[in-house]
Amino acid sequence: MDDGRTVIGRVLSPTLTEYGAGVYPEDTMEAEIAAMRYVKTHSSIPVPEVYYHDKDKNGEVGGEWMLLEDIRGTNLSLTWSGLSTDQRQKVGLAVVDVWAQLMRLRFGAIGSINSPGDDDKTFYVGPTTFMPTNIGKTTAPPARSKCGPFSCARDWLLALAHLDMRFLTEAPLKEEERSRMVPVISDIKAAPLPYLDNNEASDPSPWSTNVLFHLIWVDDPTIITGVLDWEGACVVPLWSVLPRFSDRLRASYLTQPDELRAIEELRGLMERALLDVVPEWAKLVAECREPRILHSRAVLSTEDPHDVFLSDRIF
Numbered sequence: 001m002d003d004g005r006t007v008i009g010r011v012l013s014p015t016l017t018e019y020g021a022g023v024y025p026e027d028t029m030e031a032e033i034a035a036m037r038y039v040k041t042h043s044s045i046p047v048p049e050v051y052y053h054d055k056d057k058n059g060e061v062g063g064e065w066m067l068l069e070d071i072r073g074t075n076l077s078l079t080w081s082g083l084s085t086d087q088r089q090k091v092g093l094a095v096v097d098v099w100a101q102l103m104r105l106r107f108g109a110i111g112s113i114n115s116p117g118d119d120d121k122t123f124y125v126g127p128t129t130f131m132p133t134n135i136g137k138t139t140a141p142p143a144r145s146k147c148g149p150f151s152c153a154r155d156w157l158l159a160l161a162h163l164d165m166r167f168l169t170e171a172p173l174k175e176e177e178r179s180r181m182v183p184v185i186s187d188i189k190a191a192p193l194p195y196l197d198n199n200e201a202s203d204p205s206p207w208s209t210n211v212l213f214h215l216i217w218v219d220d221p222t223i224i225t226g227v228l229d230w231e232g233a234c235v236v237p238l239w240s241v242l243p244r245f246s247d248r249l250r251a252s253y254l255t256q257p258d259e260l261r262a263i264e265e266l267r268g269l270m271e272r273a274l275l276d277v278v279p280e281w282a283k284l285v286a287e288c289r290e291p292r293i294l295h296s297r298a299v300l301s302t303e304d305p306h307d308v309f310l311s312d313r314i315f
Contacts, residue, residue, distance in 0.1 A: 028131070
Protein backbone atom coordinates (compact mmCIF):
# COMPACT_ATOMS: atom_id res chain seq x y z
CA MET A 1 0.00 0.00 0.00
CA ASP A 2 1.03 3.65 -0.32
CA ASP A 3 1.88 3.84 3.40
CA GLY A 4 4.29 0.90 3.17
CA ARG A 5 2.02 -1.73 4.65
CA THR A 6 1.82 -5.21 3.10
CA VAL A 7 -1.70 -6.55 2.90
CA ILE A 8 -3.45 -9.78 1.97
CA GLY A 9 -6.37 -9.68 -0.45
CA ARG A 10 -9.14 -12.25 0.08
CA VAL A 11 -11.89 -12.77 -2.49
CA LEU A 12 -15.09 -14.71 -1.79
CA SER A 13 -15.36 -16.44 -5.12
CA PRO A 14 -16.16 -20.16 -4.75
CA THR A 15 -14.79 -22.30 -7.57
CA LEU A 16 -17.57 -24.90 -7.76
CA THR A 17 -20.51 -22.66 -8.65
CA GLU A 18 -20.72 -24.12 -12.14
CA TYR A 19 -21.63 -27.46 -10.56
CA GLY A 20 -24.33 -25.96 -8.36
CA ALA A 21 -22.04 -25.76 -5.31
CA GLY A 22 -20.31 -22.73 -3.80
CA VAL A 23 -23.60 -21.05 -2.84
CA TYR A 24 -23.40 -18.88 0.29
CA PRO A 25 -25.54 -16.37 2.24
CA GLU A 26 -25.05 -12.77 1.13
CA ASP A 27 -23.82 -11.66 4.56
CA THR A 28 -21.19 -14.40 4.96
CA MET A 29 -18.14 -12.14 4.63
CA GLU A 30 -19.70 -9.33 6.68
CA ALA A 31 -20.28 -11.78 9.55
CA GLU A 32 -16.74 -13.12 9.19
CA ILE A 33 -15.32 -9.61 9.48
CA ALA A 34 -17.51 -8.84 12.50
CA ALA A 35 -16.36 -12.06 14.20
CA MET A 36 -12.71 -11.19 13.54
CA ARG A 37 -13.12 -7.68 14.89
CA TYR A 38 -15.01 -8.88 17.95
CA VAL A 39 -12.42 -11.53 18.81
CA LYS A 40 -9.58 -9.07 18.21
CA THR A 41 -11.24 -6.52 20.51
CA HIS A 42 -12.21 -8.91 23.31
CA SER A 43 -9.25 -11.29 23.48
CA SER A 44 -5.53 -11.52 22.85
CA ILE A 45 -5.99 -14.02 20.02
CA PRO A 46 -3.85 -12.80 17.09
CA VAL A 47 -6.51 -12.09 14.48
CA PRO A 48 -5.44 -10.02 11.44
CA GLU A 49 -6.88 -6.54 11.17
CA VAL A 50 -9.36 -5.92 8.35
CA TYR A 51 -8.45 -2.72 6.50
CA TYR A 52 -11.11 -2.65 3.80
CA HIS A 53 -14.18 -4.57 2.61
CA ASP A 54 -16.10 -4.29 -0.66
CA LYS A 55 -19.21 -6.16 -1.88
CA ASP A 56 -17.96 -5.93 -5.49
CA LYS A 57 -21.36 -4.75 -6.72
CA ASN A 58 -19.83 -3.58 -10.00
CA GLY A 59 -18.24 -7.00 -10.61
CA GLU A 60 -14.77 -5.61 -11.26
CA VAL A 61 -13.02 -8.10 -8.95
CA GLY A 62 -15.20 -11.16 -9.47
CA GLY A 63 -16.41 -11.57 -5.90
CA GLU A 64 -16.84 -9.85 -2.56
CA TRP A 65 -13.42 -9.03 -1.13
CA MET A 66 -11.44 -7.60 1.73
CA LEU A 67 -7.92 -6.43 2.51
CA LEU A 68 -6.27 -7.94 5.59
CA GLU A 69 -3.19 -7.28 7.64
CA ASP A 70 -0.27 -9.42 6.48
CA ILE A 71 0.73 -11.93 9.16
CA ARG A 72 4.37 -12.78 9.79
CA GLY A 73 5.33 -16.40 10.08
CA THR A 74 4.51 -19.68 8.36
CA ASN A 75 1.46 -21.90 8.08
CA LEU A 76 1.64 -24.44 10.91
CA SER A 77 0.79 -27.28 8.52
CA LEU A 78 4.03 -26.57 6.64
CA THR A 79 6.23 -26.60 9.74
CA TRP A 80 4.59 -29.43 11.71
CA SER A 81 6.66 -32.32 10.35
CA GLY A 82 9.88 -30.55 11.34
CA LEU A 83 8.86 -29.79 14.93
CA SER A 84 10.22 -31.76 17.86
CA THR A 85 7.88 -33.39 20.39
CA ASP A 86 8.46 -30.52 22.85
CA GLN A 87 7.77 -27.94 20.16
CA ARG A 88 4.55 -29.70 19.12
CA GLN A 89 3.39 -29.74 22.73
CA LYS A 90 4.22 -26.06 23.12
CA VAL A 91 2.26 -25.01 20.03
CA GLY A 92 -0.55 -27.41 20.98
CA LEU A 93 -0.94 -25.67 24.33
CA ALA A 94 -0.89 -22.32 22.53
CA VAL A 95 -3.85 -23.57 20.45
CA VAL A 96 -5.58 -24.58 23.71
CA ASP A 97 -5.22 -20.98 24.86
CA VAL A 98 -6.98 -19.79 21.69
CA TRP A 99 -9.92 -22.10 22.37
CA ALA A 100 -10.00 -21.19 26.05
CA GLN A 101 -10.26 -17.49 25.24
CA LEU A 102 -13.13 -18.15 22.82
CA MET A 103 -14.95 -20.28 25.37
CA ARG A 104 -14.80 -17.52 27.99
CA LEU A 105 -16.62 -15.05 25.73
CA ARG A 106 -20.38 -14.94 26.14
CA PHE A 107 -23.41 -13.78 24.18
CA GLY A 108 -27.11 -13.88 24.94
CA ALA A 109 -28.21 -15.60 21.73
CA ILE A 110 -27.21 -18.23 19.18
CA GLY A 111 -26.31 -17.11 15.66
CA SER A 112 -23.48 -15.20 14.01
CA ILE A 113 -21.70 -12.08 15.22
CA ASN A 114 -22.59 -8.92 13.34
CA SER A 115 -21.85 -5.23 13.58
CA PRO A 116 -23.56 -2.22 11.99
CA GLY A 117 -21.56 -1.15 8.95
CA ASP A 118 -17.85 -0.64 9.65
CA ASP A 119 -18.44 -0.08 13.35
CA ASP A 120 -15.79 -2.14 15.14
CA LYS A 121 -17.02 -1.33 18.64
CA THR A 122 -20.69 -2.35 18.49
CA PHE A 123 -21.60 -6.00 18.05
CA TYR A 124 -24.74 -8.11 18.19
CA VAL A 125 -25.83 -11.64 17.33
CA GLY A 126 -27.74 -11.94 14.06
CA PRO A 127 -28.86 -14.87 11.89
CA THR A 128 -26.42 -17.74 11.49
CA THR A 129 -24.26 -17.52 8.38
CA PHE A 130 -22.43 -20.35 6.68
CA MET A 131 -19.39 -21.19 4.61
CA PRO A 132 -20.07 -21.74 0.89
CA THR A 133 -21.60 -25.18 0.42
CA ASN A 134 -19.72 -27.96 -1.34
CA ILE A 135 -22.97 -29.78 -2.16
CA GLY A 136 -23.77 -30.02 -5.86
CA LYS A 137 -27.08 -28.87 -7.37
CA THR A 138 -27.64 -26.30 -4.60
CA THR A 139 -30.25 -23.72 -5.52
CA ALA A 140 -30.13 -21.26 -2.61
CA PRO A 141 -28.68 -20.67 0.87
CA PRO A 142 -30.89 -21.21 3.93
CA ALA A 143 -33.65 -18.63 4.39
CA ARG A 144 -32.15 -15.88 6.58
CA SER A 145 -35.43 -15.48 8.49
CA LYS A 146 -35.16 -19.07 9.75
CA CYS A 147 -31.53 -18.93 10.87
CA GLY A 148 -31.94 -17.06 14.14
CA PRO A 149 -30.82 -15.47 16.24
CA PHE A 150 -32.13 -18.05 18.72
CA SER A 151 -32.79 -17.15 22.33
CA CYS A 152 -32.35 -20.73 23.56
CA ALA A 153 -30.74 -23.98 22.48
CA ARG A 154 -34.09 -25.75 22.12
CA ASP A 155 -35.18 -23.38 19.35
CA TRP A 156 -31.78 -23.79 17.70
CA LEU A 157 -32.05 -27.60 17.74
CA LEU A 158 -35.59 -27.44 16.36
CA ALA A 159 -34.41 -25.25 13.48
CA LEU A 160 -31.66 -27.76 12.72
CA ALA A 161 -34.07 -30.71 12.88
CA HIS A 162 -36.61 -28.91 10.65
CA LEU A 163 -33.78 -28.34 8.11
CA ASP A 164 -34.32 -24.58 8.37
CA MET A 165 -30.57 -24.05 8.18
CA ARG A 166 -29.92 -26.43 5.32
CA PHE A 167 -28.98 -25.22 1.84
CA LEU A 168 -31.77 -25.74 -0.65
CA THR A 169 -31.19 -28.29 -3.41
CA GLU A 170 -32.98 -29.45 -6.53
CA ALA A 171 -33.84 -32.80 -4.93
CA PRO A 172 -37.04 -32.78 -2.82
CA LEU A 173 -37.15 -34.60 0.50
CA LYS A 174 -38.25 -38.20 0.31
CA GLU A 175 -41.23 -39.30 2.38
CA GLU A 176 -38.95 -41.62 4.33
CA GLU A 177 -36.73 -38.69 5.26
CA ARG A 178 -39.71 -36.63 6.40
CA SER A 179 -40.91 -39.46 8.61
CA ARG A 180 -37.49 -39.72 10.28
CA MET A 181 -37.67 -36.06 11.28
CA VAL A 182 -40.88 -36.50 13.30
CA PRO A 183 -39.50 -38.37 16.35
CA VAL A 184 -36.41 -36.16 16.46
CA ILE A 185 -38.51 -32.99 16.59
CA SER A 186 -40.83 -34.55 19.14
CA ASP A 187 -37.95 -35.56 21.42
CA ILE A 188 -36.38 -32.10 21.27
CA LYS A 189 -39.67 -30.46 22.21
CA ALA A 190 -40.29 -32.87 25.10
CA ALA A 191 -36.76 -33.14 26.54
CA PRO A 192 -36.82 -31.93 30.18
CA LEU A 193 -33.27 -30.63 29.97
CA PRO A 194 -32.42 -27.25 31.55
CA TYR A 195 -29.49 -26.86 29.16
CA LEU A 196 -31.91 -26.48 26.25
CA ASP A 197 -33.62 -23.43 27.70
CA ASN A 198 -32.45 -19.93 28.41
CA ASN A 199 -30.29 -19.98 31.53
CA GLU A 200 -26.69 -19.35 32.53
CA ALA A 201 -25.69 -22.96 31.92
CA SER A 202 -26.53 -22.67 28.23
CA ASP A 203 -25.08 -19.21 27.57
CA PRO A 204 -23.75 -19.24 24.00
CA SER A 205 -20.07 -18.80 23.27
CA PRO A 206 -18.40 -17.77 19.99
CA TRP A 207 -16.87 -20.64 18.10
CA SER A 208 -15.04 -21.10 14.84
CA THR A 209 -14.77 -24.59 13.40
CA ASN A 210 -11.76 -23.31 11.48
CA VAL A 211 -9.34 -23.12 14.44
CA LEU A 212 -7.33 -25.86 12.77
CA PHE A 213 -3.63 -26.40 12.29
CA HIS A 214 -3.70 -25.55 8.58
CA LEU A 215 -5.19 -22.10 9.32
CA ILE A 216 -2.77 -21.10 12.06
CA TRP A 217 0.40 -19.11 11.40
CA VAL A 218 3.42 -19.54 13.68
CA ASP A 219 6.83 -18.01 14.14
CA ASP A 220 9.93 -18.93 16.10
CA PRO A 221 8.51 -21.73 15.43
CA THR A 222 5.90 -22.27 18.17
CA ILE A 223 4.50 -18.78 18.74
CA ILE A 224 1.09 -18.30 17.15
CA THR A 225 1.15 -15.09 15.12
CA GLY A 226 -2.21 -15.38 13.39
CA VAL A 227 -5.47 -17.35 13.35
CA LEU A 228 -7.01 -16.90 9.90
CA ASP A 229 -10.23 -17.68 8.06
CA TRP A 230 -13.17 -17.03 10.40
CA GLU A 231 -15.68 -17.73 7.64
CA GLY A 232 -18.71 -19.52 9.08
CA ALA A 233 -17.80 -18.67 12.68
CA CYS A 234 -20.88 -18.64 14.86
CA VAL A 235 -22.13 -18.41 18.43
CA VAL A 236 -23.34 -21.74 19.85
CA PRO A 237 -24.14 -23.24 23.28
CA LEU A 238 -20.94 -23.94 25.18
CA TRP A 239 -22.01 -27.55 25.83
CA SER A 240 -22.04 -28.20 22.07
CA VAL A 241 -18.43 -27.10 21.49
CA LEU A 242 -16.19 -30.09 20.74
CA PRO A 243 -12.71 -29.09 19.53
CA ARG A 244 -11.28 -31.44 16.93
CA PHE A 245 -7.82 -30.04 16.28
CA SER A 246 -6.29 -33.47 15.68
CA ASP A 247 -8.72 -34.68 12.98
CA ARG A 248 -6.90 -33.02 10.09
CA LEU A 249 -3.56 -34.03 11.57
CA ARG A 250 -4.60 -37.67 11.78
CA ALA A 251 -5.78 -37.60 8.17
CA SER A 252 -2.32 -36.41 7.11
CA TYR A 253 -0.49 -39.29 8.82
CA LEU A 254 -2.81 -42.30 8.34
CA THR A 255 0.03 -44.47 7.00
CA GLN A 256 2.49 -43.52 9.77
CA PRO A 257 1.69 -45.40 13.02
CA ASP A 258 4.37 -43.65 15.08
CA GLU A 259 3.02 -40.24 14.07
CA LEU A 260 -0.54 -41.32 14.85
CA ARG A 261 0.49 -42.42 18.34
CA ALA A 262 2.27 -39.11 18.90
CA ILE A 263 -0.79 -37.18 17.70
CA GLU A 264 -3.02 -39.18 20.06
CA GLU A 265 -0.72 -38.36 22.98
CA LEU A 266 -0.79 -34.68 22.04
CA ARG A 267 -4.59 -34.78 21.74
CA GLY A 268 -4.82 -36.15 25.28
CA LEU A 269 -2.48 -33.45 26.59
CA MET A 270 -4.48 -30.67 24.92
CA GLU A 271 -7.81 -32.10 26.10
CA ARG A 272 -6.66 -32.27 29.72
CA ALA A 273 -5.26 -28.75 29.54
CA LEU A 274 -8.48 -27.28 28.12
CA LEU A 275 -10.68 -29.07 30.68
CA ASP A 276 -8.41 -27.65 33.38
CA VAL A 277 -8.35 -24.02 32.23
CA VAL A 278 -12.06 -23.80 31.34
CA PRO A 279 -13.79 -25.52 34.29
CA GLU A 280 -17.27 -24.38 33.21
CA TRP A 281 -16.80 -26.26 29.92
CA ALA A 282 -15.44 -29.29 31.79
CA LYS A 283 -18.64 -29.30 33.88
CA LEU A 284 -20.81 -29.18 30.76
CA VAL A 285 -18.80 -31.96 29.09
CA ALA A 286 -19.60 -34.18 32.07
CA GLU A 287 -23.27 -33.20 32.36
CA CYS A 288 -24.47 -32.61 28.80
CA ARG A 289 -24.23 -35.90 26.96
CA GLU A 290 -28.01 -35.91 26.38
CA PRO A 291 -28.07 -32.42 24.79
CA ARG A 292 -25.13 -33.44 22.57
CA ILE A 293 -27.03 -36.55 21.47
CA LEU A 294 -30.04 -34.40 20.59
CA HIS A 295 -27.75 -32.05 18.67
CA SER A 296 -26.35 -34.94 16.61
CA ARG A 297 -29.85 -36.22 15.94
CA ALA A 298 -31.03 -32.73 14.94
CA VAL A 299 -28.17 -32.26 12.47
CA LEU A 300 -28.91 -35.71 10.99
CA SER A 301 -32.69 -35.65 11.41
CA THR A 302 -33.39 -37.17 7.97
CA GLU A 303 -30.85 -39.99 8.36
CA ASP A 304 -31.52 -43.54 9.46
CA PRO A 305 -31.34 -43.37 13.28
CA HIS A 306 -29.23 -46.51 13.34
CA ASP A 307 -26.53 -44.60 11.47
CA VAL A 308 -26.43 -41.68 13.95
CA PHE A 309 -23.48 -42.17 16.24
CA LEU A 310 -22.25 -39.90 19.01
CA SER A 311 -18.58 -40.32 19.80
CA ASP A 312 -17.52 -39.96 23.42
CA ARG A 313 -14.43 -38.17 22.17
CA ILE A 314 -14.64 -34.48 22.96
CA PHE A 315 -11.32 -33.36 21.51
